[in-house]
Amino acid sequence: MTIRDLEIFIEVVKTKNMSNAASNLNISQPTVSHAISQIESEYNVKLFDRISKKLYITDVGLRLYDFALNILEQFQDTVIFLQGSSTAHNINLGVSSNFSSQFLLEIIDEYESKKEDIKIRVYVDSREEILKKLNAGIINLAIIDGDTGFEKNIAEPFYEDEIYIISSGDSEFSKKKELDAEDLRNKKFVLGDLDESTKKILLTYLRETNIPIDIKYICQNKDMVLNIVKSSDAISLGAESSFEDAEITKHRIKDLEIKRTYYMVYHKEAFLKKNLKNFVQFIKSKFKEKE
Numbered sequence: 001m002t003i004r005d006l007e008i009f010i011e012v013v014k015t016k017n018m019s020n021a022a023s024n025l026n027i028s029q030p031t032v033s034h035a036i037s038q039i040e041s042e043y044n045v046k047l048f049d050r051i052s053k054k055l056y057i058t059d060v061g062l063r064l065y066d067f068a069l070n071i072l073e074q075f076q077d078t079v080i081f082l083q084g085s086s087t088a089h090n091i092n093l094g095v096s097s098n099f100s101s102q103f104l105l106e107i108i109d110e111y112e113s114k115k116e117d118i119k120i121r122v123y124v125d126s127r128e129e130i131l132k133k134l135n136a137g138i139i140n141l142a143i144i145d146g147d148t149g150f151e152k153n154i155a156e157p158f159y160e161d162e163i164y165i166i167s168s169g170d171s172e173f174s175k176k177k178e179l180d181a182e183d184l185r186n187k188k189f190v191l192g193d194l195d196e197s198t199k200k201i202l203l204t205y206l207r208e209t210n211i212p213i214d215i216k217y218i219c220q221n222k223d224m225v226l227n228i229v230k231s232s233d234a235i236s237l238g239a240e241s242s243f244e245d246a247e248i249t250k251h252r253i254k255d256l257e258i259k260r261t262y263y264m265v266y267h268k269e270a271f272l273k274k275n276l277k278n279f280v281q282f283i284k285s286k287f288k289e290k291e
Helices: 003-015 018-025 029-043 059-084 101-114 127-136 196-208 222-231 274-290
Strands: 048-051 054-057 091-096 120-125 141-145 154-168 188-191 214-218 235-239 248-253 258-266
Touching (some): 003 018, 003 029, 003 059, 018 029, 054 059, 091 127, 101 120, 101 274, 120 127, 127 141, 141 274, 154 222, 188 222, 222 235, 258 274
Parallel strands (some): 091 120, 188 214, 188 235
Antiparallel strands (some): 048 054, 141 258, 154 235, 154 248
């Protein structure tokens, strides 16, 4: 039994039809039939009952399906790990999707122009997925927000991003640089991909000031958050570094300061490598200049 056999088996389970499975995989139906028969005969099991030209998965087939999905996921992770470990890239960097794309491009372009022998591969994903890649060894350095989830690694804070209320440039708040709690009463909110600490600070503030809000939209896509705010009377939260837009107005909240801290996270052993150590020091120096 091979990885390819398992891929074919999974497709047959999903389609419940060998012809459709063959079509989806761009192979012949006899190839599909042979793969299923090969597994059944090799291990003396029955994966499907064939009744009136229809396939019905057996209990053994169901168990194998669960195992096959896990095996394929691990196999794909292994391939990604090996690709990520390619000597064509000296540093594999994972970046939380909340981090400023402008800052990211500045870091990569400037460092690679200074160090012509260094190539950096970048993975941009959710905070949780970046941590998974770090722990799996796919990346050797992560830039993420929030202060939890990396207890087994070394984490160094290097940048604080202030969080504002953002509104449309045409909104009733367009001339106000600072809002108080009463300004937020019953306002429609767009909640984006915020870390739990930021959400907690805002919601605690609203609860303590007895201000109800209407959480109208919950979005994971930053562009959609922006578009909703621009096109409606809804307001949202946005980081200073991430919402440079002429159609958006930023407002501080009176008596409330929210900051998002970004960390560089890495394994202790990885930091011992000269390339990574130099890159970490470069990022520290660059953001020290921004203070």
